[in-house]
Amino acid sequence: MSRHHSRTPSGHDSLSSPPESGVVTPSSPSASSSFISSSIYGAFGGLIRRFSSDPAGNMVPSTSNSHLAHGNDGVAGVFTPPINRTASPMQPPPLDPVVLLGFHQDTPATARLLSAPVAEEIRIMVPERLRIEEDWHLVYSLDQDGASLATLYEKCGVYKGKRGGFVLVVRDDEGGTFGAYLSEAPHISPHYFGTGECFLWRASLMAGLPPPPSADTADLAVRSTTIAASTPALVPDLEPAPLVDVSRSTPALAVSAADSGSDRHHAHQEQQQQQSPPPPPSPSIRFKAFPYSGVNEYYAYCEQHWLSVGAGDGKYGLWLDDGLERGVSSTCLTFGNEPLSDQGEKFGVLGVEVWVIGAKDR
Secondary structure, three states, X not given: OOOEEEEOOXXXXXXEOOHXXXXXXXXXXXXXXXXXXXHHHHHHHHHHHHHOOOOOOOOOOOOOOHHHHHOOOOOOOOOOOOOOOOOOOOOOXXXXXXXXXXXXXXXXXXXXXXXXXXHHHHHHHOOHHHHOOOEEEEEEEHHHHOOOHHHHHXXXXXXXXXXXXXXXXXXXXXXXXXXXXXOOOXXXXXXXXXXXXXXEEEEEEXXXXXXXXXXXXXXXXXXXXXXXXXXXXXXXXXXXXXXXXXXXXXXXXXXXXXXXXXXXXXXXXXXXXXXXXXXXXXXXXXXXEEEOOOOOOOOEEEOOXXXXXXEEOOEEEEEEEOOOOEEEOOOOXXXXXXXXXXXXXXEEEEEEEEEEEOOOOO
């Protein structure tokens, strides 16, 4: 068998395969490197062309890829998928009003701490699964069950471990109403309990302002002021207003001697209604909620002699003693709240209630 010799640039002979074998192999190092380069370019050519394309996105994109025209194709910028969303025609059903159940028939209105308007404000803050619950049940009331923290724990013990929400309501000596929402029933525990669903809240009544002076109210015979007109010391040297003769001042209301006494009485009432001021506006509720801040997990902690909600730096968001006579409320790290009582950090307790939402005792 004959061999084909070829001369390399260095002057040495090298062996190559015979042409009739049909096998083509690189016969020199330069041919080998050229083969490797072409293979690499073939494998990564598409990727190289993609990265070497115009980053400004001057090419006119199609309608489906219009979001790539702004450089959001994942190469020149962060990829942003097209958003083609429409509002769902399905809306949640309207919520029924909250119904407060559990007050005795002989419980006076002044001893009922939680009102329906305040309950509706609290309802907005509770978890969605409990927001659809319209029946709130009274678990404990200081007026109906006595002033004892042990009784409060006993009443709430029925719901221990049950999935629901609990609203603590407190009223101080000055009539301020505030409290907390707890994800678990208040119970004696060696450690803090609860979740980030807990929050503190306070509600206060805001009296409506009197109407401002205007053309409509300037001619009223009587105006409401902040000074009581019945106090002699505040209104000296005031003479009584002269009596108005209805038959002379208002011809439309003039009556004759033949008219009956009932007609005269009716005309006099109409005149008084025209001169009386409008009723004062009804007071509105100012509600504040203080949700979980995320600083710590001191949601609630209960012992035999006291109950607390929120803590940090030696201060409690809300604290009550075992006799439910005194309380403390300070700014705490758990909820970042303001003091809940207008009396200050320490306040006297006038009433306490605990309400359950969603949990079943049977």
